[in-house]
Amino acid sequence: MYPSCREPSMLSFFESAVADPPIVDIKVQVFGHGERLEIALHPELPSKSMLDSWDEVNKFVHEYVHAFGTDVKHSNAWKCNFCGDPARETNCYMKGSYLFDRPLVDVWIHFMCSHEKPACVKGLATASYKITYEIGDKDLPGNPFATRAGPPPGGRWPLAASCCNCKTELSARTQSALRRCSGCKLTRYCSVGCQKADWKRHKGACKAVKDVDWLPF
Numbered sequence: 617m618y619p620s621c622r623e624p625s626m627l628s629f630f631e632s633a634v635a636d637p638p639i640v641d642i643k644v645q646v647f648g649h650g651e652r653l654e655i656a657l658h659p660e661l662p663s664k665s666m667l668d669s670w671d672e673v674n675k676f677v678h679e680y681v682h683a684f685g686t687d688v689k690h691s692n693a694w695k696c697n698f699c700g701d702p703a704r705e706t707n708c709y710m711k712g713s714y715l716f717d718r719p720l721v722d723v724w725i726h727f728m729c730s731h732e733k734p735a736c737v738k739g740l741a742t743a744s745y746k747i748t749y750e751i752g753d754k755d756l757p758g759n760p761f762a763t764r765a766g767p768p769p770g771g772r773w774p775l776a777a778s779c780c781n782c783k784t785e786l787s788a789r790t791q792s793a794l795r796r797c798s799g800c801k802l803t804r805y806c807s808v809g810c811q812k813a814d815w816k817r818h819k820g821a822c823k824a825v826k827d828v829d830w831l832p833f
């Protein structure tokens with residue numbers, strides 16, 4: 617599913633040019649109902665030796681982006697890309713490649729109401745084929761979120777528009793009043809208390825965000 621590892625000869629050629637710890641360039645495209653956002657992320661890889669294996673890099677990026685999804689907020693409430701209902705879930709495709717000394721990973725995130733709603737699952741399939749076509753591939757990029765665990769017992773995932781810390785339904789209803797993190801200008805909180813409480817978790821993501829572009833749909 618993922619591109620194979622670099623040729624060993626290329627690896628040694630690039631070795632000297634690679635920063636330590638190495639940086640991975642992640643281009644995230646986020647789709648909601650009538651909203652599109654592009655985020656450039658440059659997190660550090662935990663170790664240089666990780667570059668020896670695409671599987672390792674992909675695993676890292678998969679987990680990183682999965683965790684980062686919760687930090688992606690908006691002045692409007694995120695809605696399902698396919699039906700316009702309030703979004704609670706995300707679906708993510710990713711594809712990795714190398715440009716000179718740096719690994720590059722393209723990520724497509726679709727906000728969704730629920731993976732249980734057939735019309736929206738069908739919409740996601742159409743969107744996935746569009747991605748495949750646009751990148752000129754014959755196979756779909758990896759879809760790591762397809763295998764994630766289901767919603768918490770007895771509950772639903774929190775609204776994507778809710779406060780990044782307390783995640784309450786109420787905070788999503790007053791979404792326009794949420795405060796934006798001044799570092800990344802992306803994550804939002806209902807109060808200073810919530811922002812402080814979440815800082816330890818959010819700090820890494822906040823630093824990794826290099827650019828946020830709101831695009832015409």
Ligand SMILES: [Zn+2]
Nearest residue numbers: 696699729736
């Ligand atoms: Zn939907």
Ligand SMILES: [Zn+2]
Nearest residue numbers: 779782806810
């Ligand atoms: Zn809160």
Ligand SMILES: [Zn+2]
Nearest residue numbers: 797799800822
């Ligand atoms: Zn931030």
